[in-house]
Amino acid sequence: MNLEGRMIVETIEQLVKIPSPSGHTDEAIDFCRNLLRARGIDTVKTNKGALLATMQGKDSLKHRFLTAHVDTLGAMVKEIKENGKLRISKIGDFAWNSIEGEYCNIHTMDGESWTGTILMEQASVHVHDQAEKGKRDEEHIEVRIDAKVKSKQEVQQRLGIQVGDFVSFEPRFEVTEEGFVKSRHLDDKAGLAVLLHLMDKIHMDGIELPHTTHFYISNNEEIGYGGNASIPSQTVEYLAVDIGAIGEGQTSTEYDVSICAKDTSGPYHFQLRKHLVDLARQYRLGHQVDVYPFYSSDASSAVFAGSDVRHGLIGPGIDASNSFERTHVDSLVNTLKLLKHYLQSEIV
Structure with a gap:
């Protein structure tokens, strides 16, 4: 397991051990806020109790918005x-x-x-x-x-x-010698750990973003209205970082980043999906495009709430979602790499 993978897995372990069913997320939100604050990243807490951090980019007219959720089943x-x-x-x-x-x-x-x-x-x-x-x-x-x-x-x-x-x-967190991560609540604390590590990397490495980007840690996704508010008006692209659902008839695997084409809410924005697929191919990242039959995300919630954005959804492949979940460090790293390349690319 490489350094980046190990750091993400360590953050997942810390996150899943904090109880945070929807409606009872203050401790987990405070953990994220303190973690980011220690890295010199400021956040704003919304009235709903979510967190919003902003990183300035060269283009302040067209913004990006990324979200992952800290709330879990309970x-x-x-x-x-x-x-x-x-x-x-x-x-x-x-x-x-x-x-x-x-x-x-x-x-x-x-x-x-x-x-x-x-x-x-x-x-x-x-x-x-x-x-x-x-x-x-x-x-x-x-x-x-x-x-x-x-x-x-x-x-x-x-x-x-x-x-x-x-x-x-109880999460029952465990990491195997072959790099499998087993735990409840990988939905979406695996995606959140990736997003937190991405923010840290951008800040610490001084990466200049082409577009001002907002990072939103939502706290009501599991009950349907997590990231549908506090979206700056300049936002053009909204990308949810959540799980890829693995099962019979699905393409998603525990080793790839999953790029969602459609879920219960309907198709995700084609132009944004194509851009993500093109980046994954260009940088030879393990990836799969998938359709989730019983699923929705904070991105689709935002569109239903009336946000005029191009919406997308990617995330690590999670086996047995909303049950005894498992993923692999390869999927976490592929998700991180795709996000990093995406944020350094221009809005097309």
């Missing part, structure tokens, strides 16, 4: 059951079976955190012979809290847990 306490266990409501889109058996943290309004495990109501096969056939949904999944509580009253009064408290999932 849950919220929906009900405290009479037996002291919790029912939860989804934050973001995932399959219930993908979190069954996962460790979690319940974050109270008072800043306390309690650990727990997400399980089926009828989890024991020694007691329930139909456990494996049970329906995985909001009504049958619960959180077993790691505390001596046996009633709703004890949960509320002793632990301070209430309806509306956030629940985060």
